[in-house]
Amino acid sequence: xxxxxxxxxxxxxxxxxxxxxxxxxxxxxxxxxxxxxxxxxxxxxxxxxxxxxxxxxxxxxxxxxxxxxxxxxxxxxxxxxxxxxxxxxxxxxxxxxxxxxxxxxxxxxxxxxxxxxxxxxxxxxxxxxxxxxxxxxxxxxxxxxxxxxxx
Amino acid sequence: xxxxxxxxxxxxxxxxxxxxxxxxxxxxxxxxxxxxxxxxxxxxxxxxxxxxxxxxxxxxxxxxxxxxxxxxxxxxxxxxxxxxxxxxxxxxxxxxxxxxxxxxxxxxxxxxxxxxxxxxxxxxxxxxxxxxxxxxxxxxxxxxxxxxxxxxxxxxxxxxxxxxxxxxxxxxxxxxxxxxxxxxxxxxxxxxxxxxxxxxxxxxxxxxxxxxxxxxxxxxxxxxxxxxxxxxxxxxxxxxxxxxxxxxxxxxxxxxx
Numbered sequence: 001x002x003x004x005x006x007x008x009x010x011x012x013x014x015x016x017x018x019x020x021x022x023x024x025x026x027x028x029x030x031x032x033x034x035x036x037x038x039x040x041x042x043x044x045x046x047x048x049x050x051x052x053x054x055x056x057x058x059x060x061x062x063x064x065x066x067x068x069x070x071x072x073x074x075x076x077x078x079x080x081x082x083x084x085x086x087x088x089x090x091x092x093x094x095x096x097x098x099x100x101x102x103x104x105x106x107x108x109x110x111x112x113x114x115x116x117x118x119x120x121x122x123x124x125x126x127x128x129x130x131x132x133x134x135x136x137x138x139x140x141x142x143x144x145x146x147x148x149x150x151x
Numbered sequence: 152x153x154x155x156x157x158x159x160x161x162x163x164x165x166x167x168x169x170x171x172x173x174x175x176x177x178x179x180x181x182x183x184x185x186x187x188x189x190x191x192x193x194x195x196x197x198x199x200x201x202x203x204x205x206x207x208x209x210x211x212x213x214x215x216x217x218x219x220x221x222x223x224x225x226x227x228x229x230x231x232x233x234x235x236x237x238x239x240x241x242x243x244x245x246x247x248x249x250x251x252x253x254x255x256x257x258x259x260x261x262x263x264x265x266x267x268x269x270x271x272x273x274x275x276x277x278x279x280x281x282x283x284x285x286x287x288x289x290x291x292x293x294x295x296x297x298x299x300x301x302x303x304x305x306x307x308x309x310x311x312x313x314x315x316x317x318x319x320x321x322x323x324x325x326x327x328x329x330x331x332x333x334x335x336x337x338x339x340x341x342x343x344x345x346x347x348x349x350x351x352x353x354x355x356x357x358x359x360x361x362x363x364x365x366x367x368x369x370x371x372x373x374x375x376x377x378x379x380x381x382x383x384x385x386x387x388x389x390x391x392x393x394x395x396x397x398x399x400x401x402x403x404x405x406x407x408x
Contacts, residue, residue, distance in 0.1 A: 001286065006284065009280045009283045009284045010280070010284055012276060012280045013276065013277055013280035013281050013284060013352075015273070015276065016273040016274065016275075016276035016277035016280065017277055019265050019269060019270060019273035020227075020270065020273060020274060020277065020353060021175075021227045021228065021229050022227075022228040022229060022230045022231070022264055022265060023229050023230060024230050024233070027233075039284070075237075076233045076236070077176075077180065077232060077233050077236045079175075079176060079177065079180070079229060079232055079233075080229045080232070080233050083175070083227065083229060083358060083362075084229075086358065086361060087357075087358060088281075088284070090357030090358055090360065090361045091357055091360075092351075092352065092355025092356060092357025092358075092360075092386075093285075093348055093351070093352075093355060093357075095355060095356065095357065095360060095382070095383070095386035096351060096355055096386055096389050096390055096393075098386070098390075099383075099386045099387045099389070099390030099391075100390040100393065100394055102390075103390050103391065103394040104394065121357070121360050121361045121364055122364055124361050124364075125361050125362075125364035125365040125367075125368055126368060128361075128365060129365055129368045129369055133369075
């Protein structure tokens, strides 16, 4: 499937999730853009590198950056953009498959899908936390600089 | 500052934190908001300890006033999180009285959601487009669209009566399994896997799993672990719900599809 189709589908799916999570009407466009850009980047990187956790990490970092940017523009908390943004990436289906394998006594397959799921979720979490803690660090340094300037 | 004033401010901080936590804010954001509200009214030695099931706020230096709030149900409502965030920004920079602030918070707590038909329709959109994203075809799109609407409707109705969410998850996912089998049997959908992928998307706990890991990495160990295990149990419920239907189908009808 071509990338622009992925973009359109993930954009619409993220809009669905935004309504599900009660994102306000005027933030719908930005939140869905975050989600669809993240997913398209993930697909693109996955085609090149063939590593799901590396591509999720990169996509999550970009989602974090976009979220910080849109949060500054709209004066909203970052969560409003990051949660809809990571929704297409998070391995909910992988968690379900792992549990289904365990129920069906297929422990080898459960270990494989389960560790994949944990690695993907972990790399998304690390990507998002990396951006947000860096942003916090810069914010603190800017505050210190400006207070030094005034005193 | 008199003790009544101080209690009032702590109560505002606790209420703001409660609304944020109930609607899916991160642990550190809740703690940050509580401490910022207290600091702005010069209560400096306040400690906030937030877990997904309860908030503890206490002053450890002066007189040891402390408040505990038990949180029973959590969902995701990002609009309320952002409204409380704006409220705390306003409150810090103004001299709102305690009753004014409490009524503003109450207004936020009772704020409108999207109407029920809109939410159900967009749940269908989630299901349909996720099945396309994972490689489904047009017929799979239609059946995932219908099945996810039905399953969320059932889950909502059960949530109104029951007080634990696992029952509604199991029933909704067995509905997905059953309808998925029926739809493929009658030729409305093409591939059962693609229909199931799309339809379970509104139920699966991927976001809470990732958020739990995020909290864990940021240093909120108890809150993070609690969220991760909640997510694992939801995943188990979904797998049980669908697994029961599949096993029965295979054993009774020979799995003819």
